[in-house]
Amino acid sequence: MPPAAAALLRCAPAVPFAARSSAVSRSGMARRLVAASAAAGRLAPAYRGLLLDAGGTLLQVARPVAETYASIGRRYGVTKTKKRIMEGFKRAFSAPWPKTLRYQGDGRPFWRIVVAEATDCTDGDYFEEVYQYYAHGDAWRLPTGADAALRELKDAGVKLAVVSNFDTRLRKLLKDLNVSEMFDAIVVSSEVGYEKPSPEIFNIALDQIGVEASKAIHVGDDETADMAGANATGLECWLWGKDVTTFSEIQERILTTDGPQ
Structure with a gap:
């Protein structure tokens, strides 16, 4: 038991256990014991x-990227397998980006290239549905x-x-x-x-x-x-x-x- 908690126990009145439990509950000493134990046992962070x-x-991601691209893409004629979609995604995502920033503003220019390379689909409505899917916390x-x-x-x-x-x-x-x-x-x-x-x-x-x-x-x-x-x-x-x-x-x-x- 940490010294701080032990010291609090030594100061507790010598009364029968049942009475002491009731008194501790009423007085809030139990909470003070827990707080003292936590403070005494807390370690200093190694990093600030x-x-x-x-x-x-x-x-x-809440579900695999290729699965999402494929399931949404069915309504837009996407027929590539999830394996090939993932290969295209990785290829596009890791390719050198000619501009200063890969993600500019809302990132749409970059993500259009990634989605098209992954799925071979350039339908604007398809891209927008995929983009909006990842704009909500449920996708993550x-x-x-x-x-x-x-x-x-x-x-x-x-x-x-x-x-x-x-x-x-x-x-x-x-x-x-x-x-x-x-x-x-x-x-x-x-x-x-x-x-x-x-x-x-x-x-x-x-x-x-x-x-x-x-x-x-x-x-x-x-x-x-x-x-x-x-x-x-x-x-x-x-x-x-x-x-x-x-x-x-x-x-x-x-x-x-x-x-x-």
Whole structure:
């Protein structure tokens, strides 16, 4: 038992157990014991700030992309298999983008190319239906335990930020999933004019949460955009799916006495 809780117990009046239980309940001492135990056992965070990638890390698609493209596409004559749709999607998504920003404004120019390459369908109505599908929170989900882990980190004093290469739909998606209010900063590439791996986008987030790079950690799923970009900024980075696989693990690794304070 933590010393603080033990000290409170020593100060409790010597009365029969049943009477003591009743008195504790009435007086609220039970709540004070729990609070004292929690305070005594709380560990100092290893990092003062947590930066999170959105798509592929904090935000996961509710169902596979190829399945969505195919099911919506049936009404528009899309006949490609889900395997071939996914191959086209990956090919288009990873291709070099000739413009300064991949996601400009609402991101439609980029996503039109991706959808057309994935499905061989250039029907404007089809594209708009796919685009609008991903503009709502129902199309996305948070990883298991993410909400609880983020709240624990925030309660421990860790500053939270989203740093994402995304279009202007992101803020609504975070709101739909009831997590936007937890973040001290939401930095979106289409809004600030920089995309990861550019150090500028990370520095904007660090400035907004008031934490130095050496005292923050970034978590993302891309070795170039997230890992290389964060490292170039002086940030340590954990790759989602490799270095960490759950938000509970992120929470546990941050809420430790080891690491920068």
